Amino acid sequence: MATRSYPFKQQKNFVLAAIYIGQTGSVQWHTLYQNRNEPKVRYKTEVFDFNEPIGRIKFALRLYNFYFTIEGESNANSEIATYIYQVYSHMPKLKSFYAGRGTKRDATDSGEGNARPRTRPRGDDPTELEAHGYIVEPDRIETEDGIFESLRKLPSNLLTVFRPSDPDAMLVAKKIRKESNELEILRLIHLIQPQSEHIITLLDSFHGQSSSWVILPKIMNNVADWLWYDLKPFSPHFSPVCWGLIEGLAYLHNHHIAHRDIKPENLLVDDKFCLKIIDFDVAVQVRDDDEEVDDHCGTEGWVAPEIEMRLPTYSPIKADRWSCGAVILYILGRLRQTNTTLEVIAKKLKVDTPGKRPSLVEWPKWSQPAPVVRVGVVMKRGWSQSLGQ
Known part of the structure; x- marks a missing residue:
């Protein structure tokens, strides 16, 4: 929406933001600000749709830019993650936030049956997982506004995956170290009855050409x-x-x-x-x-x-x-x-x-x-x- 301005008798130097997140995923961002050398106070309203990937991307970028304006680069990188995490933790149905990286490119589709443009992860892991019925959800996407990488990345030995039959159910594929007994331990725990609700559930496991894998529920918050x-x-x-x-x-x-x-x-x-x-x-x-x-x-x-x-x-x-x-x-x-x-x-x-x-x-x-x-x-x-x- 267009920025509106109002006369203000005294010159200030401030910026104030109010963010309203609706239960349906609609977000309103209201900004009130004045530059030091400008006699007018300006007001702007923006609307973001959390139900769309590009809406979440633009909101995350807007949030980063807002904090960067106030605190500067030294604090923005560390502190902005806190604010984005707080918003994310209250929106459990969202999959991820993204921050912009790289040059602007045209949107592409991977052809994996999902409308969101994807960038296929590198390496043989996706192929290995696909052979066992799992599609890797990449940690970066491509849109008409550029390439965007996830702000909340998993460790390198973990990949977010889903089954084509249920693309909304996000799971975690963990690559097991060759020196580790984790696969055997998890299989042993899985066989014990009754099972404990306080131990992560082993959903699937298999041996690939490069290593062994376990499939676990994806729970983001620790x-x-x-x-x-x-x-x-x-x-x-x-x-x-x-x-x-x-x-x-x-x-x-x-x-x-x-x-x-x-x-x-x-x-x-x-x-x-x-x-x-x-x-x-x-x-x-x-x-x-x-x-x-x-x-x-x-x-x-x-x-x-x-x-x-x-x-x-x-x-x-x-x-x-x-x-x-x-x-x-x-x-x-x-x-x-x-x-x-x-x-x-x-x-x-x-x-x-x-x-x-x-x-x-x-x-x-x-x-x-x-x-x-x-x-x-x-x-x-x-x-x-x-x-x-």
């Missing part, structure tokens, strides 16, 4: 992102998220599986704030809690002291307990929340001496039972189902 970008929506749900971590790890340990890389980035949260443990790249199966291993793995800051000190051997199950306690205390500290039961559990798990860390499987034997809480209309009791704060 605990680290929530705690870094968007505390307010996450805060009311921190208790079930923490209990989900305890229950999920207890489930693994009960079946003698150690994860060995528990950290906020490896804990997904779905749209119902149900926690899912992911990334079994370094997981191992052991005989019991006391079996020790000699390879050191994990992420700095989230590994137990015995791993950090590089002791010759250590129990991976007991190391998982320490990481569990560390994550719970981090969540509570980041949110500045108080939960006596969770604090007691976390501090007992996060002791330096591995042998003094209590078993998550035997939680009721070393701590008071969690209070009875109401979840919906069902009354549930017990540590593994208690979601109360």
